Amino acid sequence: MARCAITEHSIGSFGPCAATDRRCRLVKLDDPVTTLYPPTGRTRPLRNLYLEQPLEPENWDGSLFLYSNFVTSLDGRIALDAPTAGASGVPPHTANPRDWRLFQELAAQAGVLITSGRYLRQFAAGTAQDVLPVGSDEAFADLLAWRRAQNLPPQPDVAVVSASLDFDVPEALVESRQRILVLTSAHAPRDRRQAHEARGCQVVVCDQGATVTGAGIYRALEAAGYRRAYSVTGPQILRLLLADGVLHALFLTQALRMLGGEAYDTLVEGDVLADAPAFELRTLFHDPYAPEAASQLLACYDRR
DSSP states (O other), X not given: OOOOOOOXXXXXSOSGGGGTOSSOEEEETTSEEEEEETTOXXXXXXXXXXXXXXXXXXXXXXXXXXXXXXXXXXXXXXXXXXXXXXXXXXXXXXXXXXXXXXXXXXXXXXXXXXXXXXXXXXXXXXXXXXXXXXXXXXXXXXXXXXXXXXXXXXSOEEEEEOSSOOOOXXXXXXXXXXXXXXXXXXXXXXXXXXXXXXXXXXXXXXXXXXSOOHHHHHHHHHHTTOSEEEEOSOHHHHHHHHXXXXXXXXXXXXXXXXXXXXXXXXXOOSSOOTXXXXXXXXXXXXXXXXXXXXXXXXXXXXXX
């Protein structure tokens, strides 16, 4: 396999790659991946793989485009319980800096990142990863420059989905001056709503029931003027988006490893999805350089 020139960048201890090595490490982002679909046989650098292909599918109508991304093992694990930490986390055998780079490329293109109150509770407890991308490491300076070139703010805005509002917004997020929306239901505690508003958050009631729905999330973000929303949270929110048919694309990294285990998270949790949402493959790449001693498939699926 032909190899491109290698550019080395130091990746800091943020994100899934931190699970394998808390120290800085050298990552060869220009080692090529192979295009498997559409079939060409060509190779290309990993760098800018998701920046240089259209984010939306052909003939997109210009409405809000909502997408998500996960890294999973061959047997479908996206997270394993870590009893000592009291929370689940990305397994070290699937986490890798090359996937984390692609995660950041997807974040760089977003107008708003969708996260959850659960994630912010984990962050406050010290069991979550970096507060939210786009990373400030030197390795991601080109992504910040890309946003500037597109006349985008330095960082995407943040939308926190929570029915209970039982979370605190991290000080780092408040100080970043990103716009913070809190998407909740009409049944949310009034005192918690007021507390978040006092911290500078914009609280949006997107559903009249006791819970937040995928359709409510989509309506609220579209009404706020966004055209690209990136869900960076877990399987519960993904299920809401799938159930209401508002997830348009899934970028899925599949690390070719088997993990097993009894306490784990998969892509979707909860009741069976009644209509079993169908997707079609848009692109597929093979990355033989990660995770260590294995390889991974990089796929983009569009909702039918």
